[in-house]
Amino acid sequence: MTGSTLVGALVVGLAVGAVGRLVLPGRKAVPVWLTLALGVAAALLGAIVVGLVDRRPGGSPLLPLVVQTGFAAVAVVLAVVAAGRQTSPDPAARRKEEV
Template sequence: MTGDALVHALLVGLAVGALGRLVLPGRPVAPVWLTLAVGVGAALLGTISARVAGVDVATPSPLRLAIQAGFAGTAVVLAVATAGRAPRSAGRATTRWRPAADPTTVPADQGGEAR
């Protein structure tokens, strides 16, 4: 992979990462650094995939740009869509269980003794 391909992947990834935050609706839950990093990483992966598929990545081509942007766009959408969600265990509540106070006891600091 040439330096030119790396620079183009970096630029495409940054552009797609920045635009991805603006295009997706709703409150942004993913930090800016996450969308930019995911965009750059996916654009690099797109460049590598294009090279493996036989696309000439040494020279700028519309096909290489389309592959980079496609990989980066998909990754940014997935990252933003899943960023604000907390993992949920099957069959377990998301809040901690706290035992209820026993109404038959009087706290020792209030003049009574525990039963």
């Protein structure tokens, strides 16, 4: 993995994390820093997957970008949705939410 791949994954992850915060509706239970970190981590994972799968020396630079963006978008959406679906452990608080 080259330095440009790492920088590209960092930029893609930060961009997808930031845009994901803006696009998903409702109040977010996930902090901004966690959304950005998940985007970067997933984009790096996407870069690793592309590096393992695509061994062509003159490969298109579009494939890593698409895979990194996809991985980062899925990670951010899953994190925000999962955090928003958490239920309160207190049964009394849960009854108040249902009313």
